[in-house]
Amino acid sequence: MVDYLRQIWDVDSLSPHGICLLWRPELVWTHALSDLLIGLAYFSIPVALGVFVMRRRDLAFSWMFWCFVFFILACGTTHFMAIWTLWVPDYGAEAVLKVVTAAASVATAVMLWPLLPRALALPSPEALRAANRELATRVAERDAALDALRRETAERLKAEEMLRQSQKMEAIGQLTGGVAHDFNNLLTAVGANLERIERQAEDGSSIRRSARSATAAVERASKLVRQLLAFARKQPLDPRRTDVNAAVENLSDLLDRTLGAGIRIELAPRSGPLFAQVDTNGLESAILNLAVNARDAMPTGGVLRIETGTLRADGGDADLPAGDYVTIEVSDTGSGMGPEIASHAFEPFFTTKEVGQGSGLGLSQVWGFVKQSSGHVTLRSAPGEGTCVRIILPVAEPDRAPASEPAAEPALGAAPRIALA
Numbered sequence: 356m357v358d359y360l361r362q363i364w365d366v367d368s369l370s371p372h373g374i375c376l377l378w379r380p381e382l383v384w385t386h387a388l389s390d391l392l393i394g395l396a397y398f399s400i401p402v403a404l405g406v407f408v409m410r411r412r413d414l415a416f417s418w419m420f421w422c423f424v425f426f427i428l429a430c431g432t433t434h435f436m437a438i439w440t441l442w443v444p445d446y447g448a449e450a451v452l453k454v455v456t457a458a459a460s461v462a463t464a465v466m467l468w469p470l471l472p473r474a475l476a477l478p479s480p481e482a483l484r485a486a487n488r489e490l491a492t493r494v495a496e497r498d499a500a501l502d503a504l505r506r507e508t509a510e511r512l513k514a515e516e517m518l519r520q521s522q523k524m525e526a527i528g529q530l531t532g533g534v535a536h537d538f539n540n541l542l543t544a545v546g547a548n549l550e551r552i553e554r555q556a557e558d559g560s561s562i563r564r565s566a567r568s569a570t571a572a573v574e575r576a577s578k579l580v581r582q583l584l585a586f587a588r589k590q591p592l593d594p595r596r597t598d599v600n601a602a603v604e605n606l607s608d609l610l611d612r613t614l615g616a617g618i619r620i621e622l623a624p625r626s627g628p629l630f631a632q633v634d635t636n637g638l639e640s641a642i643l644n645l646a647v648n649a650r651d652a653m654p655t656g657g658v659l660r661i662e663t664g665t666l667r668a669d670g671g672d673a674d675l676p677a678g679d680y681v682t683i684e685v686s687d688t689g690s691g692m693g694p695e696i697a698s699h700a701f702e703p704f705f706t707t708k709e710v711g712q713g714s715g716l717g718l719s720q721v722w723g724f725v726k727q728s729s730g731h732v733t734l735r736s737a738p739g740e741g742t743c744v745r746i747i748l749p750v751a752e753p754d755r756a757p758a759s760e761p762a763a764e765p766a767l768g769a770a771p772r773i774a775l776a
């Protein structure tokens with residue numbers, strides 16, 4: 356082997372390649388220039404490949420590119436060597452260079468072929484783009500499904516909250532109704548006996564004075580009981596065909612006097628008469644109740660607006676069976692309510708007023724009255740943005756005879772819907 360290498364390196368007896376070309380310049384220089392260009396190109400390609408592989412760290416089979424780099428560099432060097440041997444017969448060095456190039460070529464070829472199926476199995480850019488598009492569609496579908504789920508959950512939570520509120524109002528209503536009914540009977544007996552004592556007692560006697568003040572207390576208690584019965588939907592009502600616009604108009608003088616000078620009253624009746632099937636007195640006292648609440652919420656003045664209108668329910672709302680309704684909106688520009696107060700406002704005895712200023716029965720009375728009238732009531736309010744209470748009552752049929760019997764008690768009343776602006 357050593358001999359073999361020594362012989363390869365022994366170039367003394369050899370002549371340069373140019374001699375084979377008889378030193379014909381056109382041949383020598385064509386060979387030289389071509390080999391030079393090929394060599395330079397061969398050297399520039401590995402540089403580009405190297406930069407590419409280094410920049411694209413995610414490249415699959417990057418080691419194969421390094422094989423190409425080495426193989427192409429070796430090929431390029433053989434061309435430079437070919438120029439050299441035109442003039443210098445270093446055929447031993449050229450042979451060693453060719454051996455190295457052959458080894459690099461064979462190794463690259465051997466490694467390349469088994470790689471081919473795996474390289475072909477890689478997704479093409481078009482396949483990647485299609486996969487991306489598919490992925491984007493799936494993500495959009497998932498986002499839409501998530502949004503729908505979120506909406507559904509929110510709606511369910513809202514429905515559950517309304518159901519809870521409605522069950523609470525129903526339970527309080529039943530309890531209140533029962534207690535108020537029994538109290539009413541007791542008060543009737545107490546009142547009748549006090550009246551008898553008062554009649555039998557001498558004029559100006561202390562017994563008569565005591566009996567009179569006891570009777571006054573019984574009357575106050577009876578008023579309270581009536582309010583409780585109204586909330587429990589058990590007050591005697593006389594629903595009849597009532598022109599809501601006329602009822603509001605009739606109230607305007609009383610409202611002027613009750614609300615005082617600092618509050619501007621705006622009436623916005625829908626044009627023409629607007630008939631609802633409702634107890635007229637009950638409706639007027641409900642509107643008055645709401646107006647008094649509005650006044651209390653506007654201690655420094657403001658605007659009270661009463662607007663009437665119509666509404667057609669399609670039955671999609673559980674609180675409002677399909678049909679035509681008359682609406683009365685009482686809104687103010689007062690202090691408004693936060694969610695916590697609003698969620699309790701219709702409960703009996705709930706008040707934020709000072710002791711002795713309010714009994715907390717105003718809104719509960721309105722609620723009981725509207726429910727007993729087969730209607731519905733909603734509340735929209737936000738702190739600092741005023742309050743709007745909307746009473747919704749069934750429209751009176753034109754040909755319906757005025758009813759003289761009390762309205763049938765509606766099915767379990769739903770809680771007033773409370774919307775917070």
Ligand SMILES: Nc1ncnc2c1ncn2[C@@H]1O[C@H](COP(=O)(O)OP(=O)(O)OP(=O)(O)O)[C@@H](O)[C@H]1O
Nearest residue numbers: 648649652691700706707713714715716717718742
């Ligand atoms: N228009 C309104 N603006 C702001 N808060 C209101 C309004 N109406 C009602 N409220 C709130 O709801 C609570 C309950 O009202 P409700 O009418 O039932 O009782 P009240 O006004 O306190 O007492 P009263 O029995 O004398 O009417 C009030 O104390 C108040 O906090």
Ligand SMILES: [Mg+2]
Nearest residue numbers: 644648717718
């Ligand atoms: Mg009130």
